[in-house]
Amino acid sequence: MLVTTIVIVGGGLAGAKAAEALRAQDFDGEVILFGAEERLPYERPPLSKEFLAGKKTLPDFTVHDGDWYRDNRIDVRPGTDIDDLDVSEKSVRLPDGSTVAYDKLLLATGSRSRRLDLPGADADGVHYLRTIDDAQRLSDAITDTTRVAIVGGGWIGLEVAASARERGAEVTVAEFAPQPLLGALGPEVAEVFADLHRDHGVDLRTGVEVAEIITEGGAARGLRLAGGDTVDADVVLIAAGAVPNLELAEAAGLATADGGVLVGAGLQSSDPDVFAVGDIANAEHPLLHTRVRTEHWANALNQPAVAVTNMLGGSEEYSNLPYFFTDQFDLGMEYTGLSTGYEQVVFRGDVAGREFVVFWLDGDAHVLAGMQVNIWDQLEGIKELITARATVDTARLANPDVTLAELIS
Incomplete structure (x- = not known):
């Protein structure tokens, strides 16, 4: 089938990288990019890190400027929420009721902040963090005399806590689980972040x-905990995770499960002309032999090129291992792999000094995932251990004098 028009629904990093990949792969047809925000696509990780810390501004992490879209003939339409996707007619409906037809369509709708049904959640001074406008409002509210209360000890909550503390604010984090990041890292490594x-x-x-959420005069003034304790605050951030934006896919009848659009390793959905990437893609992974859906920057960055290849008739698979990173205070880390179902954790290096590598292993001593903390030359070795599926000697794995390559040979 001749492909002349490709529509991208989603104005974040994934949408921008898809447009970029289409031109890089010499697609000469019409490319239309719809984004819900009144902004050109930008990256989101800096919102809770460098932007909130005052180290970066929006142009620093905007993917491309307006000239790039013009020069590459990308019809980018910010501030346009798609109301309906009709896969039988191969068209999308715009807010004004008009429709746009496509030959192939890419869904990159991302996710939104999870809202909590708490008394006082709608008060002034209650913040969520998903967009640049959210981040600007939060940044404007934080000074060196501000008391910040954060509901949720996940990645966003902890990154904001670090940025706010570095700006001199008083910060309290209220986390329901016994440790922060417990679901992501397990208790052994979560303790490192709690101590940090x-x-x-x-x-x-x-x-x-x-x-x-305690209010006074319509404004947030703190938290009341279930046991009766209170936390005084001028600013409250609810960082209770994200909800994937699946409404468009579900209404169109695309197959979905476990919070994502079901796609194969080539990122094609149950409709052959619709592909999905980023937060909403629940993808078959050819190396891990399971479905993987993660809400991390790396998928938004790297999946679109694979989807574009296949939209244009190719047969590529997305085989990158899951990856994410964080920077909090004096700790920087990179994680790769998938630790689900791990049975053992092995550390190598100086854990107390926060300069180490940690591995998650299954019951057969296969490395499932690894993370380097304030060390920057071990990531490729970690990836090789994961993909090799070699049974490792855990004593040697813990020994920094043994290279990771030696564990495979």
Whole structure:
């Protein structure tokens, strides 16, 4: 089939990288990029890191400027929410009721902040963090005299806590689980992040439930915990995770499960002319032999090129291992792999000094995932251990004098 028009629904990093890949792969047809925000596509990780810390501004992490879209003949339409996707007619409906036809369509709709049904959640001074406008409002509210209360000890919550503390704010984090990042890292490594934040003056309260956002005169003034304790605050951030934007896919009848659009390793959905990438893609992974859906920057960056190849008639698979990173206080880390179902954790290096590598292993001593902390030359070796599926000697794995390559040979 001759492909002359490709529509991209989603104005974030994934949408921009798809447009870029189409021109890089010599597609000469019409490319239309719809984004819900009144902004050109930008990257989101800096919102809770460098932007909030005052180290970067929006142009620093905008993917391409307006001239690039013009020069590459990308019809980019910010501020345009797609109301309906009709896969039988191969068209999308715009807010004004008009429709745009496509030959191939890429869904890159991302996710949104999870809202909590708490008394006081709609008060002034209650923040969420998903967009640049959210980040600007939050940044404007934080000074060196501000008391910040954060509901949720996940990645966003902890990154904001670090940025706010570095700006001199007083910070309390209320986390329902026994440790922050427990679901992502397990208790052994979650403890490292708990210690990090407490060492930097964050009042980290774990195993607590927030019952109410205290208000006064319509403005947030703190938290009331289920046990009756209160936390005074001028600013409240709810960082309770994300919800994938699946409404368009579900209404169109595309196959979905476990929070994502079901796609193969080539990122094609149940409709052969519709592909999905980024937060919403629940993709078959050819190396891990399971479905993987992660809400991390690396998928938005790298999946679109594979989807574009296949939209244009190719047969490529997305085989990158899951990857994410964070920077909090003096800790920088990179993680790769998938630790689901791990049975053992092995550290190598100086854990107390926060300069180490950690591995998650299954019951047969296969490395499932690894993370380098304040060390920057081990990531490729970690990836090789994961993909080799070699049974490793855990004593040698813990020994920094043994190279990772030696563990495979």
